Amino acid sequence: MPAVSPDAFKDAMRRFPTGVTVVTSVKNGEPRGVTVSAFASVSLEPPTIxxxxxxxxxxxxxxxxxxxxxxxxxxxxxxxxxxxxAARIRERQFEGVAYSIDRTGAAVLDGTLAHLDCEVDQEHHAGSHSVFIGRVVSLGLRDGAPLGYFNGHYDDFSLRNL
Ligand SMILES: Cc1cc2nc3c(=O)[nH]c(=O)nc-3n(C[C@H](O)[C@H](O)[C@H](O)COP(=O)(O)O)c2cc1C
Incomplete structure (x- = not known):
């Protein structure tokens, strides 16, 4: 069997529609964020993602x-x-970005559909990436429609508002 090429793998994954999140964290008082679509629910009791x-x-x-x-x-x-x-900005990544904080101190961006504030329970190395299992210690909700991503493009999927 020939090995699966990175391009074929990407072509398969881009056929899977996802929502879009920004995962924030903080180190020595400096906030940082990264656009992430690889996000999933893991467990209800205790709430884990x-x-x-x-x-x-x-x-x-x-x-x-x-x-x-x-x-x-x-x-x-x-x-x-x-x-x-998603733009690999080195410094002042949060300039002009409105946010507050909840339990952990990581940025809670204004105007999102929801935020889930987490403590890392486990980290697993898997190839180029790490899977972080997070225990949800606080969350917040807001009504609206989600941002989606499919085939390399952002899309509202014409979804109804919550
Ligand atoms: C829609 C979208 C989804 C993404 N999902 C992920 C993801 O799940 N995990 C990841 O590591 N990078 C993901 N990326 C790529 C990162 O956002 C990107 O590499 C970012 O530049 C990393 O920034 P940093 O090096 O400044 O932290 C995604 C990018 C886009 C546009």
């Missing part, structure tokens, strides 16, 4: 060291935030 983060991303060390992160589920009108936190 997972995210997958490239270990070459700047955010990786923030999450791995501080052992906290917050998943911000973007709403349909927040494509600019998704682009900003």
């Amino acid at each position: 997972l995210i997958c983060v490239n270990r070459e991303a700047r955010s990786y060390l923030f999450i791995s060291t501080s052992k906290i992160f917050c998943v911000n589920i973007l709403s349909a009108d927040q494509q600019q935030l998704a682009e900003r936190f």
Whole structure:
């Protein structure tokens, strides 16, 4: 059997529609965020989620060291935030970005559909990425429509508002 090429793998994965999140963390008082679609629910009791983060991303060390992160589920009108936190900005990543904090100290972005504030329970290395299993210690909700991503493009999927 021939090995699966990275291009074929990407072609398969881009056929799977997802929502879009910005995962934030903080280290020595400095906030950091990264756009992440690899987010899933893991367990109800206790409330547990997972995210997958490239270990070459700047955010990786923030999450791995501080052992906290917050998943911000973007709403349909927040494509600019998704682009900003996917852009490998070195400094002042949060300039002009409105946010508050909840339990862990990671940024809770204004205007998202939901945020899940987490403490890292486990980290598993898997190839280029790490799977972070996070215990949800607080959350917040807001009504609206979600931002989606499919075939390399942002999309509102014409979904109804909550
Ligand atoms: C829609 C979308 C989804 C993404 N999902 C992930 C993801 O799940 N995990 C990840 O590590 N990177 C993901 N990325 C890529 C990171 O956002 C990107 O590599 C970012 O530049 C890393 O920034 P940093 O090195 O400044 O931390 C995604 C990018 C986009 C546009």
